Amino acid sequence: MRAQFTISVTSTSLSQSLNRIFGAFSRRRINIQGIHTTFNELEEMYNTDILIVEDASVVNKLAAHLRKQIDVLDVSHEWQEGANNEEIVQYKVPKRNFDKGSKAEKLVKQYQAKVLSVDNETAIIEKSGVRSENEAFLSALGPLGVFEFTKMRHNIG
């Protein structure tokens, strides 16, 4: 059964290993839904979290393939529901709908989001939370106009 998985790869020498890591996905025609790369707590080590939707059997074989790459130190994979997958999402919206006391301002409070910046034309709103919460907020904002939205993911534990 297809499910959402987060594959976490710990590797050395990011410039050398990224091509190999992503090649393992592309040769299996696996679409990557999200990527997050950061320094590890160890020197010259990097963590790359890759979000995909696939069958568990495919994910197991993919992880085994990644694990044998020379510059890859460790690979773990978790079913999405088993991990604490926090997202930080930013929404760019038209300023005119964000006057004080407006419906938009109420939505920001209701969904525990915050206004990051405002200029003459647009406002940037940020919200953190799991995917379903952020998507609910996007749906609620939709009628008021959303120019862009972008998100980053965090895996903790």
Add this chain to the structure above:
Amino acid sequence: MIPSAYKEMTLSGQRRIISKEKITGSESLVRCLLQEGVDTIFGYPGGAIMPVYDSLYHFEDEINHILTRHEQGAVHAAQGYARVSGKVGVCMATSGPGATNLITGIADAQIDSTPLVCITGQVSAHLLGTDAFQETDVIAISTAVTKWNIQVTTAKDIPAAIAKAFYIARSGRPGPVVVDVTKNAQVELASFEYQKCLEVKSYTPDPVIDIDQIDNAAEAIKNAKRPLIIFGHGVIISGAKDEFQTFVEKSGIPAACTIMGLSGLNTDHPLHMGMLGMHGNYGPNVLTNECDVLIAIGMRFDDRVTGDTKRYATQAKVIHLEIDASEIDKIIKADFPVLGDCRTSLKLLTERVNAGNYDAWINQFEHCRKIEYDKVIAKEISPDSEVLSMAEVVNKISELSNGEAVLVTDVGQHQMIAQRYYNFKNWRSNITSGGLGTMGFCLPAAMGAKVACPERQVIAVMGDGGFQMTLQEMGTLFQSQINIKILILNNEFLGMVRQWQQLFFDKRYASTTMINPDFQTIAKGYGVSAQKIEKRENLEQAIKTFLNDTNSSLLEVMVGKEDNVFPMIPSGASLSEIKLEP
């Protein structure tokens, strides 16, 4: 020998070579190769690798550089060298087209687990990414087909990169490594310090064997009534010649090999039941689907071996001895995986198994062998037709070479026939492109094999199609005085494709007819003596002349144009659906 300008130091038990003076990166590279025991390089010079060639000029007595006629020839030659010797093959090319011409051979080495270090020149570091003359991103291009690759942009990094490259290429499941060296790194000066690589933090080449896995596998074997060993290239790579034979003989279990496993056990060993696969032997294929325990050793369940995996050995418990963890459960689920070098695991397993009585089971193989002999083999080695068959030629070659030659094959019908009918008596004697199926592999690979083992006779068997893909390497044979035997089984077709067109495309022979040049004239132009025969009465004498020639020689044999290779398991069919005739 280390010149006086260098001193040898021992630090923590590891040998280090340190120079007093700074040397160029290119000299450093050559000294690294010497430290790794390299005695032969196959290569082709060009602009971005010229400094290394200039350094090689000063080491001609220590490293034999063989100038091939194309970079593809260099990499296949390095493969042949590595496969027959067990050492790391080394090839070298310039940047751009030189590097890209290596790629087919690198991919071939990757899929057939052949240890190579491929050194490519690269434009200077400041030109990287500018589309400079002969610049190509060989690291990106080669990533998918290498075990590891690295670009070196400063001279001081060369020794560590080379040390790591050799360690990775030869250890664990071997494979090709590309080291791309920018031109500035070749000409810069740097201190030389060489220390062999003994480990890489993120890499476990030789997994520790779990004794519980051995015990579980042994228990499964003890309870088996109809066990079957299937073995592949891993047995040869691990050097488990004695360990494997001992296991087979002590257990008394019948064994069958993949194409890549040929010569891992003598063909005429009483427990060798033949070859698996699409054109393998009848018994091992159909009885895979009747065994109760399948013991897979150093093989990876290639689709040509399994046919339809949903109908592959579903009745059997599967034991899989394998060094590469990603191969376990990749194609066929292992009930009893044994992760580790099979040389070690076979020893441990042999200690735990006893001889079983499998006479009735072995008789089933004998029965199948008779069926195959009557329906296929007898007709092939003693055909009624006036036209020679590939099988009778290979059979005669096998007889007159006593099965002792290194047999190098190209890809196609002749390959299947050669491997079905050559009676291998020596270890490491079958060199072929098994996984990638690279036409043009044979001639240069045979050349490399001969350089690695000059005392052995090397016979290159190819078709008229594959020969023409790399025939220019006869120039290398001529220049470097390499003595190999070139057998062309000429059916004036791309035979295997034609066979499929006949069987599956209603005989529409699209672009498979070959109108060939005069191969004898071409060979003679390269100083290779040549004969051509069409009649059976000339066969034996022609082969004797061919094999006894003190220089390279070529024998072209005209064979049946529309002969087919049988048995055959149609693509996607079950092993049980193997066909013995059309």
